[in-house]
Amino acid sequence: MSEGTTAVRDRTVGDALRQAQQAFAGDVGGALFSALGVVGLIILVVLAFQNPGQFFQILIYGLTDGALYALVALGYTMVYGIIELINFAHGDIFTLGSFVALPLLAAFGVDEGQAFGVQIVIALVITYLLVMIIIGMVNVTIERIAYRPLRNAPRLAPLITAIGMSFVVEGLMYIWRGPSTLHFPDLLPETGWIVNTVRIGVKDIYVLVLAIILVTALTLFINRSKLGKAMRATAQDRDAAQLMGIDINRTIAATFFIGAVLAGAGGMTWGLYFNNVNFALGFNAGLIAFTAAVLGGIGNIQGAALGGLLIGIIAAYSDAYWSPLWTPVVVFGILILILVFRPTGLLGMRVPEK
Amino acid sequence: MVRARGLVVLTLAVFVAAACGGSTGGGSAKGTIKIGVDLPESGAAASSGLPTLHGVEFAVKTINDAGGLEGFKFEVSNFDDAVNGAYNEQKGVQNVQQMIGDSKVLGMIGPFNSAVAKAEIPVAAAAHFVMISPSNTNPCLTKDLPTCSYHPQDLRGGNPNNYFRVVTTDDFQGPAMADYAYKNLNIKTIAVLSDSTVFGKGIADAFQVRFQTLGGTFKRLDYPGETQNDFKSFLTSFKNFGAQGLYVGGTDDKKACVARSQMKSIGFDVPYLGGDGIETAQCIDDAGSNNLNINATSAGADATQVAGAKTILDAYKKAFSGPHDLGGYTIQAYDAATALMQAIGRAAKDNGGNLPSREQVRVAMAATKGFVGAIGTYNFDANGDNDLKIVSVYTTESVDDPATSTGVCATKAPKICFVWKQQFNFATS
Numbered sequence: 086m087s088e089g090t091t092a093v094r095d096r097t098v099g100d101a102l103r104q105a106q107q108a109f110a111g112d113v114g115g116a117l118f119s120a121l122g123v124v125g126l127i128i129l130v131v132l133a134f135q136n137p138g139q140f141f142q143i144l145i146y147g148l149t150d151g152a153l154y155a156l157v158a159l160g161y162t163m164v165y166g167i168i169e170l171i172n173f174a175h176g177d178i179f180t181l182g183s184f185v186a187l188p189l190l191a192a193f194g195v196d197e198g199q200a201f202g203v204q205i206v207i208a209l210v211i212t213y214l215l216v217m218i219i220i221g222m223v224n225v226t227i228e229r230i231a232y233r234p235l236r237n238a239p240r241l242a243p244l245i246t247a248i249g250m251s252f253v254v255e256g257l258m259y260i261w262r263g264p265s266t267l268h269f270p271d272l273l274p275e276t277g278w279i280v281n282t283v284r285i286g287v288k289d290i291y292v293l294v295l296a297i298i299l300v301t302a303l304t305l306f307i308n309r310s311k312l313g314k315a316m317r318a319t320a321q322d323r324d325a326a327q328l329m330g331i332d333i334n335r336t337i338a339a340t341f342f343i344g345a346v347l348a349g350a351g352g353m354t355w356g357l358y359f360n361n362v363n364f365a366l367g368f369n370a371g372l373i374a375f376t377a378a379v380l381g382g383i384g385n386i387q388g389a390a391l392g393g394l395l396i397g398i399i400a401a402y403s404d405a406y407w408s409p410l411w412t413p414v415v416v417f418g419i420l421i422l423i424l425v426f427r428p429t430g431l432l433g434m435r436v437p438e439k
Numbered sequence: 440m441v442r443a444r445g446l447v448v449l450t451l452a453v454f455v456a457a458a459c460g461g462s463t464g465g466g467s468a469k470g471t472i473k474i475g476v477d478l479p480e481s482g483a484a485a486s487s488g489l490p491t492l493h494g495v496e497f498a499v500k501t502i503n504d505a506g507g508l509e510g511f512k513f514e515v516s517n518f519d520d521a522v523n524g525a526y527n528e529q530k531g532v533q534n535v536q537q538m539i540g541d542s543k544v545l546g547m548i549g550p551f552n553s554a555v556a557k558a559e560i561p562v563a564a565a566a567h568f569v570m571i572s573p574s575n576t577n578p579c580l581t582k583d584l585p586t587c588s589y590h591p592q593d594l595r596g597g598n599p600n601n602y603f604r605v606v607t608t609d610d611f612q613g614p615a616m617a618d619y620a621y622k623n624l625n626i627k628t629i630a631v632l633s634d635s636t637v638f639g640k641g642i643a644d645a646f647q648v649r650f651q652t653l654g655g656t657f658k659r660l661d662y663p664g665e666t667q668n669d670f671k672s673f674l675t676s677f678k679n680f681g682a683q684g685l686y687v688g689g690t691d692d693k694k695a696c697v698a699r700s701q702m703k704s705i706g707f708d709v710p711y712l713g714g715d716g717i718e719t720a721q722c723i724d725d726a727g728s729n730n731l732n733i734n735a736t737s738a739g740a741d742a743t744q745v746a747g748a749k750t751i752l753d754a755y756k757k758a759f760s761g762p763h764d765l766g767g768y769t770i771q772a773y774d775a776a777t778a779l780m781q782a783i784g785r786a787a788k789d790n791g792g793n794l795p796s797r798e799q800v801r802v803a804m805a806a807t808k809g810f811v812g813a814i815g816t817y818n819f820d821a822n823g824d825n826d827l828k829i830v831s832v833y834t835t836e837s838v839d840d841p842a843t844s845t846g847v848c849a850t851k852a853p854k855i856c857f858v859w860k861q862q863f864n865f866a867t868s
Contacts (some may be wrong), residue, residue: 136679138679139675139676141678142675142705143672143675146669146671146672146675147672149633150668150669196730197727198728259523263481263482263524264481264482264483264521264523264524264525265482265485265486265524265692265699265721266483266692266694266721266725268724268725268727269849271727271728275703275704276476277704284705285707286704288704359668359669359697359701360700360727361694361697361700361725361727364663365523365665366668369666369668398825400669400672401672402668402672403672404669404672404673404676405672405675405676406676408660408661408673409660409662409667409672409673410635410660410661410662410663413661413663413666417777
């Protein structure tokens with residue numbers, strides 16, 4: 086969403102890769118990550134040859150986890166891009182999406198064990214739309230009451246407010262549904278296809294396709310629509326945008342709305358995929374999504390999507406080939422390494438300093 | 440002036456009313472003795488803690504209805520040690536300190552979790568305050584094993600032993616399931632998982648050592664507890680290892696049974712085994728559509744295996760008739776509470792019929808010989824262990840009438856219950 090150049094243009098995959106290539110040249114950070122990347126790739130190739138079936142199976146799981154993290158990471162990156170706030174409450178908004186979906190699905194009378202058919206499809210589509218709108222409105226409200234008053238305060242203030250808001254949202258979910266893990270109905274069909282011992286399920290494809298659709302819709306919106314242009318302008322230079330007649334308050338509110346739409350959809354999809362949610366889910370999942378956003382390049386939409394996929398894949402391989410106990414160390418180790426050596430992230434886009 | 444005097448009168452009236460209206464059982468000849476209870480009673484842990492609490496309440500009710508002991512009646516002073524849905528050591532310690540501060544509390548039932556016991560024993564030992572747990576299975580609390588990272592005598596800090604338990608320990612629970620897996624289920628290659636907690640690692644270690652001794656092979660991984668969301672990656676590596684079963688050392692509040700729900704979709708359809716941490720309604724619910732063939736051990740005998748237990752169990756079900764009032768440790772809690780109250784009664788008798796001190800209660804408790812409980816006859820050794828070494832194995836099945844089940848039943852899929860399968864008695868083997 087933020088541009089290094091002043092030209093506002095379409096971003097293609099080719100551009101992104103070229104950018105990545107340029108970003109890797111030269112500095113220490115780039116050298117370090119190139120080295121790590123190469124070592125990692127060699128290890129993975131060796132493992133792939135040892136047991137290709139397992140290797141590609143883990144890849145599938147990693148991609149689906151990554152797609153879910155990407156949906157959440159996009160909200161972090163968009164909000165950071167436009168007002169330079171790390172919205173710690175975003176992971177909890179994501180969880181709230183799954184919580185809100187539960188009674189809505191129950192209202193349609195769908196339950197697991199039912200054959201997948203028109204009734205479930207209608208229930209899912211309508212619930213998705215309702216969840217996205219509700220969570221969008223919740224996030225807009227949070228922005229209005231917690232962050233807008235602090236828009237001109239020193240940057241630490243909204244950050245601490247965001248942490249506080251995160252606990253408020255978690256607390257509300259705790260009071261609403263209690264501390265236990267909630268079972269989310271298993272509505273998606275269990276069928277799958279086996280390709281050379283690798284099992285790809287309908288659920289896996291569903292998550293990937295949904296994420297692709299949402300990210301594509303977001304990119305088109307940002308690049309083609311007037312509001313999207315306003316968002317990019319506000320991210321680039323808030324005062325200049327205001328001088329051009331852009332309504333800053335409305336633009337920022339729209340950013341929060343859209344980020345929450347993605348997070349809400351992500352939360353409901355998480356529930357459908359994993360079939361269990363819990364009030365504290367957003368705390369950890371949010372941290373991982375934030376790491377993904379930073380890895381890809383905070384403020385950069387393609388970066389968030391790429392970062393999400395990468396973190397998902399890295400975590401899955403760490404779980405399978407090393408130990409699930411070390412996976413959090415790996416993931417958050419990446420966060421630290423990025424911040425120390427390459428704070429602009431892989432795709433190297435910087436938010437213009439104000 | 441007038442207002443202040445009115446306030447003083449009102450306050451005095453309130454104090455008098457509180458002092459009179461205190462006990463639940465109505466006035467009794469010599470007063471009421473309180474028994475403390477410290478269990479995890481909220482959130483995911485409630486499915487373990489609440490049925491256990493009811494066991495204590497039923498024991499108190501039974502003794503009060505019979506007229507009390509030595510002229511004293513009993514009352515439960517209940518504390519919850521769960522924070523955010525999981526047992527919390529610091530909260531448990533605070534609860535114990537509160538109990539110790541209340542001079543009417545002469546002993547406590549609990550805690551449920553071994554990690555909490557490790558934190559509470561030092562505090563209680565210093566006050567010579569009796570603790571009797573219905574469910575702690577970590578052996579290190581009473582036995583000085585080479586695999587333990589601490590010594591039980593260090594927990595007691597030079598004070599005489601104040602800690603007792605009515606169940607056997609994980610150094611038998613783990614091996615019992617290893618025997619069941621290897622001999623009954625014919626599993627020769629197994630995956631072992633732990634939730635990285637004190638309990639989980641301990642019981643998983645005990646399981647795998649025994650399994651290997653029997654001649655089996657295993658692959659072991661640990662996961663970081665409740666922050667783990669996607670289990671499929673390492674479940675796949677277990678599947679590719681050729682595991683014919685999966686043993687999980689963990690509790691349901693650390694998502695031990697969420698792993699089970701993800702096994703079917705990856706084509707890893709093998710028996711699921713575990714300790715008492717998964718013998719809960721929450722586990723069956725978490726397992727979703729994959730809730731059959733979950734095997735769990737429980738430290739203690741099943742009510743169907745002990746003469747006379749059925750009578751007590753039926754009386755309990757009449758008094759507590761809710762569908763989830765019976766838990767894996769309800770009857771153990773009944774025995775623990777009865778043992779404590781009997782010890783208090785003996786201490787009172789030895790004290791000339793007067794209210795005994797905590798130390799006197801402790802001495803009486805330690806001297807317990809041949810106490811006949813619902814599911815066993817108990818003698819406590821110098822460390823607080825009893826000499827029963829019985830582990831029961833249960834498997835989830837679809838049952839016709841959950842009300843008659845002696846095992847725990849699910850909340851959401853009510854016809855799925857843990858059904859008793861077999862008993863292992865390590866005292867004789």
